[in-house]
Amino acid sequence: MSEDIAGRLLDAALNHVAFDGWSETTFRAATSDAGVDPVVARGLYPRGAVDMAIAFHRRGDEAMSQRLKEIDQSEMRFRDRVALAVRTRIEAVDDREAVRRGTTLFALPMYAADGAKLIWGTSDRIWTELGDTDRDFNCYTKRATLSAVYSSTVLYWLGDDSLDNHATWEFLDRRIEDVMRFEKTKAKVRSTPVLGKVFASSEKMLGKVRPPRNIRNGLPGGWTAPR
Template sequence: MTDDTVQKILDAALMHVPFDGWSEVTLRAAVADAGVDPVVARALLPRGAVDLALAYHRRGDDLMAERLRAEDLNALRFRDRIARAVRLRLEVVEDREVVRRGTTLFALPMHAADGARAIWGTADRIWTELGDTSDDINWYTKRATLAGVYSSTVLYWLGDDSLGSQATWDFLDRRIGDVMQIEKVKAQVRGNAFLNKVFAGPNWVLSKVRAPGAVSDPDLPGRWTSPR
């Protein structure tokens, strides 16, 4: 019921966002249009329009995940699966102006951390849907790298007027290609005995980093294994 009410308010808000942004004006209009008690709305969205914008972002992640699961990705290279997921995430957006307004909101210093967490959440959702099982430092590097690719692609897409957003998809392929080149260099470094000795200390420290546990505090960046 709680989530249904938030979704109801969100549906009503989408017609106001292109004109008034993710603002209190939009929130009040959406609550009235949805026929929701303002007290209930404030309890569900204590930070107002910011929480509503984050709910919209999470809805996009959910829609992307649904479409991704419905596709047969077996014939695709892994880099192409990632590109497909990012593309689906953008294609589920019905009104580009709604995303543009959200980008403006989360560019504000007081909301920048929320925006960064939302982008990280999208990257995490993509990796999870694609079956990532890493539980070491790679858990973080994969998501951090994809978050950078995704955020830059969104900014490019917002200004793209090419037919079918083809310029954006080409941009996305180039960014993923850049990442693959970095991974190739990292593999070469790992295979170099001399460099392995040079970086033995840092590598040992990084080897102790683990992905967040299922029951760990969500506000903590991760957990460490006990020294052996």
């Protein structure tokens, strides 16, 4: 029941975000439009429109996951699957202005941590949908790299006026190509006698890092002590 009310409030808020942003004005207008008691609305979204913006982002993550499950990716190269996931996540949102306003909101110092958690959460969701099972330091590097690719592509998309966002998808392909080039360079370095030993030593130490079983407050990080 509470999820239905929260969804109604969020839908109502989207009618005002383009004009008032993710603000208290939007929150109050949404509460009035949805016919929800202000006390109930505040209970569902304690920080008002800020929590609504977070819910809006997570709604996009859910939509992406559902769409990816409906697409046959068995014959696709892995890099193409990554590009598809990022593109699907962006296309899962119809309201570009709501994303623009959210980007502005989470660029503010007091909400920057919330924004970082959301981007990390999206990257983690994508890797999970792609079947990633790494539980070592690679888990973090993959998500950190994808977070950079995803966030830069979103920013490009917000200013893209090309037909069917063609320029954005070309930009995305270039970013993924940069990542693949970097991975190839790492592989070459590992094969050299001296630097290869340095890499091996570093990776052995970093191999003690483990993703937490229960992520608190959306924050990644954990350390498995040697036994």
